[in-house]
Amino acid sequence: MENSVLSWNVAVEKGHERSLYPYTAEQVPLGSYEAVLDFKIWAKKAMGIGCYFTQKNTGIKFQLTVYRRQKDKLYMIDKSNIDFKACSVDVPYVIGVNLNRKEKPALKACSLM
Numbered sequence: 001m002e003n004s005v006l007s008w009n010v011a012v013e014k015g016h017e018r019s020l021y022p023y024t025a026e027q028v029p030l031g032s033y034e035a036v037l038d039f040k041i042w043a044k045k046a047m048g049i050g051c052y053f054t055q056k057n058t059g060i061k062f063q064l065t066v067y068r069r070q071k072d073k074l075y076m077i078d079k080s081n082i083d084f085k086a087c088s089v090d091v092p093y094v095i096g097v098n099l100n101r102k103e104k105p106a107l108k109a110c111s112l113m
Helices: 008-013
Strands: 031-042 048-055 061-067 092-099 105-112
Touching: 008 031, 061 105
Parallel strands: none
Antiparallel strands: 031 048, 031 092, 048 061, 092 105
16 A cells, blocks of 8 residues: 655645645535545644645635544545545545534545546
């Protein structure tokens, strides 16, 4: 399984602008829609991967974090077969985003287009 997650420094060197991708509940679109996974960066303070998406029909950019599951140590969300450590970037996905218990946007569903 190939790791396609970038470090912070490599992402900057490649010209990725993390600041263009907000993560607050007011700025991340909720619901189910098509989005392109632009790039991925290892999270700094958690066992997770920051996933940087662009919603296809609006061009809205946003960030969601996928955390490592305790049961199998994979970077996957429940009920999805997408491994975010190895999944492709620059391709469209159908994603589902809802607010979690802390009222923060969370990736709840993901599949390839």
